Amino acid sequence: xxxxxxxxxxxxxxxxxxxxxxxxxxxxxxxxxxxxxxxxxxxxxxxxxxxxxxxxxxxxxxxxxxxxxxxxxxxxxxxxxxxxxxxxxxxxxxxxxxxxxxxxxxxxxxxxxxxxxxxxxxxxxxxxxxxxxxxxxxxxxxxxxxxxxxxxxxxxxxxxxxxxxxxxxxxxxxxxxxxxxxxxxxxxxxxxxxxxxxxxxxxxxxxxxxxxxxxxxxxxxxxxxxxxxxxxxxxxxxxxxxxxxxxxxxxxxxxxxxxxxxxxxxxxxxxxxxxxxxxxxxxxxxxxxxxxxxxxxxxxxxxxxxxxxxxxxxxxxxxxxxxxxxxxxxxxxxxxxxxxxxxxxxxxxxxxxxxxxxxxxxxxxxxxxxxxxxxxxxxxxxxxxxxxxxxxxxxxxxxxxxxxxxxxxxxxxxxxxxxxxxxxxxxxxxxxxxxxxxxxxxxxxxxxxxxxxxx
Amino acid sequence: xxxxxxxxxxxxxxxxxxxxxxxxxxxxxxxxxxxxxxxxxxxxxxxxxxxxxxxxxxxxxxxxxxxxxxxxxxxxxxxxxxxxxxxxxxxxxxxxxxxxxxxxxxxxxxxxxxxxxxxxxxxxxxxxxxxxxxxxxxxxxxxxxxxxxxxxxxxxxxxxxxxxxxxxxxxxxxxxxxxxxxxxxxxxxxxxxxxxxxxxxxxxxxxxxxxxxxxxxxxxxxxxxxxxxxxxxxxxxxxxxxxxx
Numbered sequence: 001x002x003x004x005x006x007x008x009x010x011x012x013x014x015x016x017x018x019x020x021x022x023x024x025x026x027x028x029x030x031x032x033x034x035x036x037x038x039x040x041x042x043x044x045x046x047x048x049x050x051x052x053x054x055x056x057x058x059x060x061x062x063x064x065x066x067x068x069x070x071x072x073x074x075x076x077x078x079x080x081x082x083x084x085x086x087x088x089x090x091x092x093x094x095x096x097x098x099x100x101x102x103x104x105x106x107x108x109x110x111x112x113x114x115x116x117x118x119x120x121x122x123x124x125x126x127x128x129x130x131x132x133x134x135x136x137x138x139x140x141x142x143x144x145x146x147x148x149x150x151x152x153x154x155x156x157x158x159x160x161x162x163x164x165x166x167x168x169x170x171x172x173x174x175x176x177x178x179x180x181x182x183x184x185x186x187x188x189x190x191x192x193x194x195x196x197x198x199x200x201x202x203x204x205x206x207x208x209x210x211x212x213x214x215x216x217x218x219x220x221x222x223x224x225x226x227x228x229x230x231x232x233x234x235x236x237x238x239x240x241x242x243x244x245x246x247x248x249x250x251x252x253x254x255x256x257x258x259x260x261x262x263x264x265x266x267x268x269x270x271x272x273x274x275x276x277x278x279x280x281x282x283x284x285x286x287x288x289x290x291x292x293x294x295x296x297x298x299x300x301x302x303x304x305x306x307x308x309x310x311x312x313x314x315x316x317x318x319x320x321x322x323x324x325x326x327x328x329x330x331x332x333x334x335x336x337x338x339x340x341x342x343x344x345x346x347x348x349x350x351x352x353x354x355x356x357x358x359x360x361x362x363x364x365x366x367x368x369x370x371x372x373x374x375x376x377x378x379x380x381x382x383x384x385x386x387x388x389x390x391x392x393x394x395x396x397x398x399x400x401x402x403x404x405x406x407x408x409x410x411x412x413x414x415x416x417x418x419x420x421x422x423x424x425x426x427x428x429x430x431x432x433x434x435x436x437x438x439x440x441x442x443x444x445x446x447x448x449x450x451x452x453x454x455x
Numbered sequence: 456x457x458x459x460x461x462x463x464x465x466x467x468x469x470x471x472x473x474x475x476x477x478x479x480x481x482x483x484x485x486x487x488x489x490x491x492x493x494x495x496x497x498x499x500x501x502x503x504x505x506x507x508x509x510x511x512x513x514x515x516x517x518x519x520x521x522x523x524x525x526x527x528x529x530x531x532x533x534x535x536x537x538x539x540x541x542x543x544x545x546x547x548x549x550x551x552x553x554x555x556x557x558x559x560x561x562x563x564x565x566x567x568x569x570x571x572x573x574x575x576x577x578x579x580x581x582x583x584x585x586x587x588x589x590x591x592x593x594x595x596x597x598x599x600x601x602x603x604x605x606x607x608x609x610x611x612x613x614x615x616x617x618x619x620x621x622x623x624x625x626x627x628x629x630x631x632x633x634x635x636x637x638x639x640x641x642x643x644x645x646x647x648x649x650x651x652x653x654x655x656x657x658x659x660x661x662x663x664x665x666x667x668x669x670x671x672x673x674x675x676x677x678x679x680x681x682x683x684x685x686x687x688x689x690x691x692x693x694x695x696x697x698x699x700x
Contacts, residue, residue, distance in 0.1 A: 011644045036603055310601060351646075352503060353631035353635075354592035355588070358599055375507050375508075394509075398513035398516075433682060434679050435681040437469045437677070439469065443469075
């Protein structure tokens with residue numbers, strides 16, 4: 001189903017759309033206030049973007065440097081070219097440890113690789129330990145936002161979900177009660193876990209360590225209690241040196257939630273005594289995206305979600321309407337590279353307002369890439385016949401002043417004289433909820449000719 | 456200084472009063488203004504829909520029509536943005552480069568080139584300014600709420616000098632209205648919802664007249680206002696700046 005159709009369904013419940021929009025706008029305003037407090041915010045963005053551009057231009061060298069330093073720290077490093085390989089590597093580590101229970105901190109990469117269903121099929125219990133992630137996991141839904149995975153759910157809906165799965169009492173969506181019950185439930189899972197899986201926010205080439213940012217401390221809790229830690233990262237997560245963290249940690253939290261810094265920025269540089277640490281470095285289409293000059297900068301993304309919070313379309317269509325692991329503006333420029341056919345409607349789910357590019361902490365020119373994907377999609381994917389015919393004809397008409405004049409006059413004649421039912425019908429999507437412009441006078445060309453004749 | 460007046464296709468056909476106000480405004484400021492006959496469209500509807508290749512004819516015609524002028528001025532931020540940013544599909548001849556460099560949105564031209572401060576206009580109403588995205592974020596006609604830096608606004612500067620005009624403060628100062636060209640048709644539900652929300656912000660802020668530098672956004676908002684019989688009027692900023700001059 002196209003984005004527009006899913007968004008239309010989401011819009012059937014206007015009160016919920018309003019609530020979703022307001023909740024995300026609140027986060028966007030928090031981000032603005034927080035960024036205003038940083039002197040030289042725009043310079044910081046420039047710096048972040050520059051470091052990322054350097055990383056992408058020298059990715060091979062930084063990855064090899066990272067691997068060699070990680071190995072020196074006793075970390076096992078694995079390489080996966082795609083999602084299947086990634087999942088198989090995770091499984092092989094679990095088999096080695098005879099692990100049946102896994103706790104996972106939030107990781108969009110494991111979502112992208114569909115790790116949970118893969119492991120569940122093998123009889124392994126995988127528990128997402130980020131509260132929002134756990135909520136959507138219980139609801140058997142994918143996250144609808146990369147930082148606020150359950151933002152599409154009200155606290156009342158969470159209440160019902162917890163009653164059903166965790167045996168809680170009805171509380172009319174009391175957040176304190178629900179959080180405390182979730183905490184008890186998760187604590188039990190942490191204590192029994194064999195292996196902890198985490199994502200990676202930053203992988204530092206010159207130390208061979210990784211940094212994971214959470215607000216709940218769930219990554220730390222999982223890693224410290226389990227006997228093995230598997231950290232899964234995309235190849236673009238590299239930063240050259242530890243000192244660069246100062247740039248990215250400041251940008252990430254403020255852009256994501258308006259916090260000065262995430263509650264936990266945990267550094268994992270080696271395994272604890274008697275335990276094991278693994279890092280899986282995953283490509284899964286990233287090299288291909290890197291090869292597309294116009295779209296390369298999409299790999300700067302540090303997954304803060306700011307473009308989603310600011311996007312007026314995302315706020316009113318919900319994350320699930322994008323049907324891709326990463327929704328919103330950034331997802332709309334990443335997804336066509338993965339599957340042009342499946343995601344061909346996403347670059348059109350934008351008015352090209354440009355707010356996404358303005359908030360992006362690493363200055364990805366998102367709206368310009370959306371425009372460029374549209375050109376690619378129209379060339380490479382079959383287009384709706386009517387849309388294509390209209391636009392192709394418009395191209396010819398607009399190149400010939402005589403034809404344009406005729407078309408303009410005809411349209412004005414129709415608007416002025418045709419009966420309502422001929423103008424407002426099923427084919428006229430504009431007229432469903434909006435009136436068409438009223439035609440009263442001459443067009444400007446006619447007015448101008450008359451004026452010059454009279455004058 | 457020879458100025459070529461560019462009137463966007465839909466303004467020419469549907470909102471001649473906007474074009475007339477623009478022309479009169481420039482003439483009253485003693486600008487040597489010409490209206491090249493045979494102009495059509497900047498090609499934006501095609502480019503934004505992915506049919507950039509098919510817009511080459513319209514773009515070349517635009518260059519042909521406007522190549523001899525020192526400045527090209529039009530009452531539409533998004534069309535001017537398109538000329539400046541997307542005419543790279545044409546071969547970059549000196550003429551094409553000249554046209555792209557010299558194209559100006561009306562308010563920008565008044566403030567930056569003519570250095571106009573007070574137009575002597577009078578418009579005693581409560582006005583809400585819709586800052587259209589392509590003008591705001593594309594042409595940088597003003598500061599955006601998501602960027603850090605000093606506040607500025609070309610349109611506000613001009614409106615604040617209009618006698619009797621009270622510029623109302625909106626709760627979301629620069630949110631997109633949801634028009635977006637063909638987006639308004641192919642993403643109809645979201646487009647309408649965004650427009651409704653924009654209109655509501657103006658109503659909540661006690662606005663009588665919504666104005667802006669891009670009539671396409673105003674066309675979308677007006678369509679909703681008329682359908683829902685809401686107590687709001689829509690006028691292009693040229694019409695306000697040209698009133699009782």
